[in-house]
Each structure stands twice: as structure tokens, then as C-alpha cells.
Amino acid sequence: MAPALSLAPGDALGILGSGQLGRMLAMAAAQLGLRSVVYAPESGPACDVAARTIIAPYEDDAALAELAACVRVVTYEFENVPAHTAEFLAARLPVRPGPAALATTQDRAVEKRFLNGQGIPTAPFLEVDDAAGLAKALSALGRPAILKTRRFGYDGKGQIMIREGMDVAQSWAALGGVPCILEGLVPFTREVSVVGARGLDGSFAAYDVCENAHENHILALTTVPASMAPDTAAQAVAMAARIAGALDYVGVISVEMFHVVDGAGERLVVNEIAPRVHNSGHWTLDGAVTSQFDQHVRAVCGWPLGSTRRHGRVEMRNLIGHDADGWAALLAEPGACLHLYGKHEARAGRKMGHVTRIFPE
């Protein structure tokens, strides 16, 4: 399989994962004349807009071979694609972003070492493999500090803040005794993200920096552009481009950063990398010439990147759990663009949809 394979309209794209990101990717693929085949262990929002769905475990080689046989490139909506799945598929057809991006971003310790190796600042951190190691790391980094599992964390899951007076052994046990890192706190002013894309030809295009507010560790509100000096915003984009280049990345990449403003001025500290389209980029569906989903499809198909120009100042609010019950009022609000993901049950903490508002700049 030639590494520089480009798709043509009419070809099929494989998407691992059946959630809302897969759903919006499948619609973007359809807009560009492609067929989508969604592969996931269970049915989900993406299945309703896919040309075909394969429901099978990620470890099912026969089903993976079926996917490989009916699409020309495979991408994914989540970073925890099992290594075997990625390798099995990559031996048969292009998987974009490539398995290297997955291997780097699936493990917080590997990711932070990679970033520091690129000269990109992160929170101070130490690897922790047992309670004794945690005690030692706490002595080195001080309290409060955040203990995070190296793998499978998202939306605040797999992490615990260790404050003064908390028991070390209990804290260690709380995350299940799996390999962790302990992170020192970054005294940030705001959380931001760069959503950018790297093409097969090495080109890089980012949207303006997004400013993100979280509630209960889940993204609640993104506003664009972020409040920061133009130089700092340019630095943020340059960091994302450097990361993407170092990973020989193809597709949309999202880099979450802390924006620190103190007596010494402004600086950026990278929090984490998501090798995929990102919730903080959902505003691009309504607020930019090319959505992040279109952009990802363009990139993984080997096509040129589209314009990232905004239509105005943008605000994107997530609809979490029963927030989505307010759909009728949102539909009635002049200028609000409502997106619902077709999930049947509004469980607490579940991302049910989002609403975008665009204001003249």
C-alpha cells in the first residue's frame, strides 16, 4: 500500500468508533462524496449516518479484515484504539493518524516525555508505580498535586487531586493501583486548545486558539478567539504544528494548553494531546469556512486542507445530560445553532449535543 495514497470521491472511509465524533465525521465524509463505514463494538450515534456499520469487538481480526477490504483508509474518533487493532489495520491499508500518534498519546508519561523532548513545556511530572513511589513523588512535587492514570483517562476520569492531609495509600488505591503519573499544579489563568490539521503533504492549518471552560472536568464552554496576546496565540499554533510534525501526523490534532499569565508575562504549558477531532472544535461546524470534521476528512484522504477562517466571534456550549432537555428553547433562540447527537438517554455527564452562537466581530 503506497503511503501517499489519496482517495477519490466515491471511495469509502473507515471510522473506528460510533460516538458523536464519528457521527460528525461520517457526515463530513458524505458532504465530500465519500461513503463511511463505521466500525465499533456497539451501535451508536454514528451508525445512523453511515453507509455501512460493522459491529464487532476491536480484537475481532475477521471483522477488521472485512473493514480493511471495504474501505481505502481508516481513521478513528478516540485515542484509545487498541494497539493490536491499529497495527492489524495499518498492515493492510493506511491508518490516519498513524499508529505512532496513538502510541504517544495513549500514555500520559510517554506523551509528556515526547513533548519535553520537543522542547515543549508541560506540568512537572513523575512516573508512579506504587504507593511508595507516590509518597516520594509527592515529596518532590508538593501538594496539591494530581495523580492520573497513564492510560484511559478522559473527562476527569482516572485522576484524583491529592491535597494536604490526604492519605497516600488510599489515594494510590483510589485509582486502582495502575501505573500513574503525578503532576504538579500549573497556576494557569485559562485553559485553551489549538485545533489544527496536518495534511499528508506536511502542510499545517490551525483554527484560532479556543478558550475552554470546564465544569466537573467536562468541557462546558468554548469561546473563540481566546483572550491572549497575538504573539502568544501564534506560539500556541506553532507548538501544535511542531507536535504534529514530530509525530508525522495526518489529520486533525488537538492540543490542550494552560495559558499562564503572571509577573513574568504570558506563557503556555501543554496539558495533553488528542489525536483526533476535539470537542473544543465543534464550533467550526457553524463558525468556520471548513469544519474540523471536513478538515480531518480532507487530511486523512490525502487532500488539501481547507480554509480555517471564522465567520465571527464564536461561542460553543456543550449540552451535558439533561441540558439537552432545553432543546426547544434553544431552537427558539434567534441565531443559535443546535446540534443533537441522537443519544437516547440523557445520563448525567453524557455529552448529548452542543449549541453554537456566532457574533459579529
Add this chain to the structure above:
Amino acid sequence: MAPALSLAPGDALGILGSGQLGRMLAMAAAQLGLRSVVYAPESGPACDVAARTIIAPYEDDAALAELAACVRVVTYEFENVPAHTAEFLAARLPVRPGPAALATTQDRAVEKRFLNGQGIPTAPFLEVDDAAGLAKALSALGRPAILKTRRFGYDGKGQIMIREGMDVAQSWAALGGVPCILEGLVPFTREVSVVGARGLDGSFAAYDVCENAHENHILALTTVPASMAPDTAAQAVAMAARIAGALDYVGVISVEMFHVVDGAGERLVVNEIAPRVHNSGHWTLDGAVTSQFDQHVRAVCGWPLGSTRRHGRVEMRNLIGHDADGWAALLAEPGACLHLYGKHEARAGRKMGHVTRIFPE
């Protein structure tokens, strides 16, 4: 079935027709959290993005009953839905726009009489049922004049221009001897359209007037806003609102008009009504806060209409037949938004996709 039924997210919407309009409607429905069931005699572009597809003739009552049982409202992508189909479904659940809109717009003579009855100007016309009638009508309206079949015409099909010297009997035979109208020519400066929507509550919202250029009787280019005096544009929108109101219409309605500019000033003459989303409204996918497809879904679901605000000056170019072979260059053009409909074969005259360009105003 209550006539004022409103849907809720998670409900299913039935779409008659599997073409590109159905495809874009299905994606808009998905964006709003609905499931789409596409019903058509043959598979087409819409099937790849529908939650479910029913392939059956429009006369198949068992299949229609199956559709009625699994959706809460039915809409359509084309005006030639057979009367029986519309009536069968309307007896079981809301069909929007309603059968009255179909009955009026399926027959050019009925449509023009309806318009004139509303005080809305059309081209002068006479009904013609045989060659003798055609001769008489030609004497009354003069040459050149356009003979059009009363039913089933689109994109220039089912019509013929009768010029000086052309034989009357041959002209009559050329359209198959079916009931026709003869239309006098309107000396128009430009062709325009109003794409608007009427909600279940009677509210009406239109996009800015679109200016349309045709090639070989097929829409080639739409630019928005149309070049016309603001008063004339307001009149155009008012005419569309009057038409929609008189039809007790629910959904997106498109009214094609001739803009006549002469010594007497500016005036508008209605050419035809399409009871559906319209090619001249495709620019709204990229160039407006709410797309015409979202707007249609909102209306037929009984939801409030969305904002029709533009993001700039807009140009939409159709990709007809082998135009779509230029997809790679269009993807590489900065700021161009490419849409391809997933049709396999680029036949001459076939609408394969479109490209939108947005410019600062």
C-alpha cells in the same frame, strides 16, 4: 393525528426520494437529533446517510404503511409525489408540506391560476390540449412562446420554444401530445428566487433573494444577494410569504421569479413554485446561520424557524456532469466549500455536486 404535532429529538422523519436533496435533508435531520427513514423506488445518494431505507414503488401501500408506522412526519424532496402516495400517508400521519401544495404545484396551469388568483403576476399563458388549441394560443400570445407540459417538467425537460416559422403540429407532437400550457415570453433582466420557510405556527422567514443563472436550462450559478432595489427584494419576499400563507404551507418553499427592469421601473413575475428545498438555496449550507435543509426540518417538525442571516456575499456554482471531475482543484482552492452527492456516474446534465464561495460583504 393532531395537525399541530411537534416532533422531539430522537423521533424519526420520513423522506420521500433518495436524491441529493433527500441526502442533505437527512443530514440536517441528524444534526438536530432525528433519525431519517428514506423511502424511494430506488437507492440513491440519500440512502448512505439515512438511519433506514425503504426501497419500494410509490404505489406500494404495504411499504407506505411500513413507513407511516416508523416515522412521525413525512416530507419529500421532489414535487412529483403521486397524489395517491401523499393521500395514503396523509391519512395516517402529517405530510408536510401538505397535499394541497403538491396538487397546486404539480400542474403548471393550476399553479398559474392559483398565483393569479392571489394577485401575483405570471407570464401570460393559455391552456392547450391539442394542435388546434396550440395554433389558436400562438395567435393570441404571439411568437416566440414556450410550450410546456402541465406536469412533470424540470430542468428544461417538457418544454419547447416555438419560434417564427416552426410547424405547429410538429411542435405539439414534440412534447408527446400531453396537456400543456403556452407561455408568452417575459422580457426579464435576470432570474431570481426566494427560498423561504413557513412554520407550523404561520411564521415566515426567507433568505435574501438569490440571483440565478442557467445554462442549458439547468441552474449553473446562484449569487446572493441578487442585484435589485431593496424595495423590489422586499416585494419578492412578500410574494413568497403570500403564496406560502395561501397554501397553508409548512416547510421550505422556493419561488422562482423573473426580475423585469424596463422604462416603467422594476417588477417581478413569478415563474414557478417548488414545494421543497431548492438548488438555489444550497449556498445556505455554508453561507447562512441556518441552512435551508435545517430550516425545512425545523418547519416540518413543528419547531421554530432559525436565523436566515448570511455570513457574507455568497456564490454557489453547480457541478454538472463532468464538472465534478474538477474536484481536486476545487479542494485546493482557498475558501471554496465543496459538496459532492456521492453519485457514481457523471452523466451529462446530472447534478453531481456544488461549490460555495463566501466573500466579505
